[in-house]
Structure formats: structure tokens, C-alpha cells
Amino acid sequence: MKNQNEIDKYLDEMIEKAERKIDQLFARRMKEIKNQIAAMYDKYSRDGELSYTEMNKYNRLRKELDFIAEKIDEDFRFILKQIELLLEKQYVENYLRSAYLYEFEAQAKMGFAIPTAAVIVAALANPIPELRLPALLEATRDQVVTRISIEISQGLQAGESYAKMAARLEKALGFGRKKARTIARTEAHRAQILGRLDSAKKAAKKANLKKMWDSTLDTRTRIGHRKLDGKVVPFNGVFKSIYGGVGIAPRLMHNPKDDINCRCTIIFLVNGQKPEIKVSRIDGKNTIIPYMTYEEWEKQLKKEG
Structure with a gap:
């Protein structure tokens, strides 16, 4: 999707x-x-x-x-x-x-x-x-x-x-x-x-729906949310952040360190089907790329130099 x-x-x-x-x-x-x-x-x-x-x-x-x-x-x-x-x-x-x-x-x-x-x-x-x-x-x-x-x-x-x-x-x-x-x-x-x-x-x-944390691919994304990117939980499950937040979705983590200025979102996987694309943001410009997690994206940037 x-x-x-x-x-x-x-x-x-x-x-x-x-x-x-x-x-x-x-x-x-x-x-x-x-x-x-x-x-x-x-x-x-x-x-x-x-x-x-x-x-x-x-x-x-x-x-x-x-x-x-x-x-x-x-x-x-x-x-x-x-x-x-x-x-x-x-x-x-x-x-x-x-x-x-x-x-x-x-x-x-x-x-x-x-x-x-x-x-x-x-x-x-x-x-x-x-x-x-x-x-x-x-x-x-x-x-x-x-x-x-x-x-x-x-x-x-x-x-x-x-x-x-x-x-x-x-x-x-x-x-x-x-x-x-x-x-x-x-x-x-x-x-x-x-x-x-x-x-x-x-x-x-x-x-059958499951939900996945989807972080913004740019250098402004906080470290804790980079770690959550791509995390899949059951439909009624919760996400847990290294900052102490626990919640059903980004910006609903009941913790200011997680919620304020958060730009992450939630993606629902229908019958297990994951996204095909994602938005990468470098130098203020949005670029559509094949789907990858923040960790994978960061590794790719390092390879490209």
C-alpha cells in the first residue's frame, strides 16, 4: 500500500x-x-x-x-x-x-x-x-x-x-x-x-489490520522515533518510546517529549500488505522513494557519501 x-x-x-x-x-x-x-x-x-x-x-x-x-x-x-x-x-x-x-x-x-x-x-x-x-x-x-x-x-x-x-x-x-x-x-x-x-x-x-509507526525521513527526526520507524504492532497494540511515552499512535503517546512537534504518523497494514513508497526529506525537499525504514535510509545515505 x-x-x-x-x-x-x-x-x-x-x-x-x-x-x-x-x-x-x-x-x-x-x-x-x-x-x-x-x-x-x-x-x-x-x-x-x-x-x-x-x-x-x-x-x-x-x-x-x-x-x-x-x-x-x-x-x-x-x-x-x-x-x-x-x-x-x-x-x-x-x-x-x-x-x-x-x-x-x-x-x-x-x-x-x-x-x-x-x-x-x-x-x-x-x-x-x-x-x-x-x-x-x-x-x-x-x-x-x-x-x-x-x-x-x-x-x-x-x-x-x-x-x-x-x-x-x-x-x-x-x-x-x-x-x-x-x-x-x-x-x-x-x-x-x-x-x-x-x-x-x-x-x-x-x-485484518495491523498498525506501523512511520517516521519522517530527515535529520530532524528525534532518535527515539527513528528507532520506532517500521515497528508493527497489533491493531489494538501500543508503541513504547525510549523517552517513556506509551500510546496507540504517534502524537498520542501521552508524553511531551514524544508528542510535541512530532511529525511521525501511523500506517495501517491491510491483510499484511506494507507500503511501496515513502517520502524522504533532504535540504527541505520532499522526494518519493521506495519504502524503507529510517535505519535502512540512514545506511543508504552513508553509502552514497
């Missing part, structure tokens, strides 16, 4: 598109905040220096910080909606595309249908409240707002120039952008896995 890897490539491209939207949003916010800070310096600075005392007059600083916080709150509400839409697409696309492959390989109709909205919501709900998407983004938003407030206040107290202040804010927003991207990718990959798992549960009633 070769197309489960092709499905993953298609879904990952969807995630990359969502990440670019997040980058664009933070770039716009940075530009607007810089304009706001520049206006503050133009209006209230003396000889190019903007003092903390001057900005505290008439509650000026608090008003500026409240305005920034309001805009960032709007940004994160937009990000939440975009990621929710991404997760729904990831789940449904993997559910239906995987279902087609199971039916094709088993040569049997399995009665698949498009999941209802209620089914999707229930499937994607994280059992841990603190790890649910709204809570994760709210915590990140609060961190970004706090960091911006601290950076502006410290910059004013140090009597820094506009350029130094802008550099401080670049770091604060860069932190938020990175966190938002990580949340989007981690949650999207979790939705991918859940979609494939749920379709496999239905397919398992009509065919």
Missing part, C-alpha cells in the same frame, strides 16, 4: 499553508506595532529619547498597552478559528482518503460515510482541558501580551532608542509566532492521526 504516505504529504502541505497564514498575521501585527511605537516617539520623545516618566503621564503608557493587547486578542481569535478549520479538514480528509484505501486493498465495501459535525467535535476534543486548543492559544496570547508590556516598559526605563525598542518587540512577537505555529502543527497532526485511527476502527471489522 503506497498511498497512505501520499495522503500524509497532501495533509502536511495543508498545514504548511496554515503556518504561512500565521506568519503573515504576525508580520502585519509587527508592522502596526512598530508604527504605533514610532508615533509615540514622534509625539512624546525629547531629543530622540522617550522616557518612562513622560509616557506615564495621563495614563499614556497604559492606553498604548491596552490597545496593543486588544489587537493581539483579535489576532488570536482569528488564529483559533483558522486552526479549528484546519483540524476539521485534517480529520475528515484523512478519514475519507484512508477509508478509500482500506476498501481498495481489502476489495470490500465497508460502509463509510462523511463524519457528522458532532462526530468530528467529539473526536477532536482533548480529554485534558488544559491541552485543548482554546486554552493553549489563550495561554500563548497572555504570554505575548505580558512580554510586550515588559519589553516596552524596560525599554522606556532604559531610555532606549526606537530601533532598540523595535528589536525587543521583534523578539516578543517572534516568540508568539513560533508558539502559534507549534500549536497549529501539533494539533493538526493529532487530528490527522485521529482521522486515520477512526476510519481504521471501522475497516478492522471487515479486514
Whole structure:
């Protein structure tokens, strides 16, 4: 079976598109905040220096910080909606595309249908409240707002120039952008896995399914997941990581060292049939190659020199 890897490539491209939207949003916010800070310096600075005392007059600083916080709150509400839409697409696309492959390989109709909205919501709900998407983004938003407030206040107290202040804010927003991207990718990959798992549960009633850990073939893959690549377990079995994680699939290992930023996926073997191809990623480029495990791929790279 070769197309489960092709499905993953298609879904990952969807995630990359969502990440670019997040980058664009933070770039716009940075530009607007810089304009706001520049206006503050133009209006209230003396000889190019903007003092903390001057900005505290008439509650000026608090008003500026409240305005920034309001805009960032709007940004994160937009990000939440975009990621929710991404997760729904990831789940449904993997559910239906995987279902087609199971039916094709088993040569049997399995009665698949498009999941209802209620089914999707229930499937994607994280059992841990603190790890649910709204809570994760709210915590990140609060961190970004706090960091911006601290950076502006410290910059004013140090009597820094506009350029130094802008550099401080670049770091604060860069932190938020990175966190938002990580949340989007981690949650999207979790939705991918859940979609494939749920379709496999239905397919398992009509065919013999086993599951195999499938790692990304590039140098960024963590060592523990390189060792798991190609590992096959029974349909209801679990994978065990050297980091201590134990779970039914990648990104569902119940261990941050395994789950955060994990790019591995799960492949279901229908009647024992293994994949024909895999995606190799070198220098940022995806290449389709005959299926091999990470260990085999690494040996081949060493031979090629």
C-alpha cells in the first residue's frame, strides 16, 4: 500500500499553508506595532529619547498597552478559528482518503460515510482541558501580551532608542509566532492521526489490520522515533518510546517529549500488505522513494557519501 504516505504529504502541505497564514498575521501585527511605537516617539520623545516618566503621564503608557493587547486578542481569535478549520479538514480528509484505501486493498465495501459535525467535535476534543486548543492559544496570547508590556516598559526605563525598542518587540512577537505555529502543527497532526485511527476502527471489522509507526525521513527526526520507524504492532497494540511515552499512535503517546512537534504518523497494514513508497526529506525537499525504514535510509545515505 503506497498511498497512505501520499495522503500524509497532501495533509502536511495543508498545514504548511496554515503556518504561512500565521506568519503573515504576525508580520502585519509587527508592522502596526512598530508604527504605533514610532508615533509615540514622534509625539512624546525629547531629543530622540522617550522616557518612562513622560509616557506615564495621563495614563499614556497604559492606553498604548491596552490597545496593543486588544489587537493581539483579535489576532488570536482569528488564529483559533483558522486552526479549528484546519483540524476539521485534517480529520475528515484523512478519514475519507484512508477509508478509500482500506476498501481498495481489502476489495470490500465497508460502509463509510462523511463524519457528522458532532462526530468530528467529539473526536477532536482533548480529554485534558488544559491541552485543548482554546486554552493553549489563550495561554500563548497572555504570554505575548505580558512580554510586550515588559519589553516596552524596560525599554522606556532604559531610555532606549526606537530601533532598540523595535528589536525587543521583534523578539516578543517572534516568540508568539513560533508558539502559534507549534500549536497549529501539533494539533493538526493529532487530528490527522485521529482521522486515520477512526476510519481504521471501522475497516478492522471487515479486514485484518495491523498498525506501523512511520517516521519522517530527515535529520530532524528525534532518535527515539527513528528507532520506532517500521515497528508493527497489533491493531489494538501500543508503541513504547525510549523517552517513556506509551500510546496507540504517534502524537498520542501521552508524553511531551514524544508528542510535541512530532511529525511521525501511523500506517495501517491491510491483510499484511506494507507500503511501496515513502517520502524522504533532504535540504527541505520532499522526494518519493521506495519504502524503507529510517535505519535502512540512514545506511543508504552513508553509502552514497
